[in-house]
Amino acid sequence: MTVDRLAGCVADVGAWMNSRLRLNSSETKVMWLGHKNQIDKINIRSVPVLCWTVSIVNRARDLGVVIDSRLMMSDQVTALCRAGYYLLRQLRPVAVSLPEKCAKTLV
Numbered sequence: 001m002t003v004d005r006l007a008g009c010v011a012d013v014g015a016w017m018n019s020r021l022r023l024n025s026s027e028t029k030v031m032w033l034g035h036k037n038q039i040d041k042i043n044i045r046s047v048p049v050l051c052w053t054v055s056i057v058n059r060a061r062d063l064g065v066v067i068d069s070r071l072m073m074s075d076q077v078t079a080l081c082r083a084g085y086y087l088l089r090q091l092r093p094v095a096v097s098l099p100e101k102c103a104k105t106l107v
Helices: 002-017 036-041 074-096 100-106
Strands: 046-049 052-055 059-062 065-068
Touching: 002 046, 065 074, 074 100
Parallel strands: none
Antiparallel strands: 046 052, 059 065
16 A cells, blocks of 8 residues: 555655654654645545654645645645745834835835
């Protein structure tokens, strides 16, 4: 079965990494990628990974990029907009004390 092969591959990677790095069980995520109709057909909700069981997630963050199971970039765009608006709100108190030209450059 595919899940058993995946578990075997992760076990091999874990054994290889054992001398270099450690897999963090709390940070390890499994996500099915594909079209919504394909993903809905999968009824596996957890995967054995080394000594623990990892549940399936619909979205994950890797190197700051939000990836969702359907590879729609809407979650990433939402996260970027949220971060941008947050930073703009943080600039408001500083921009008030600057000359207009400097405030425009800052923003």
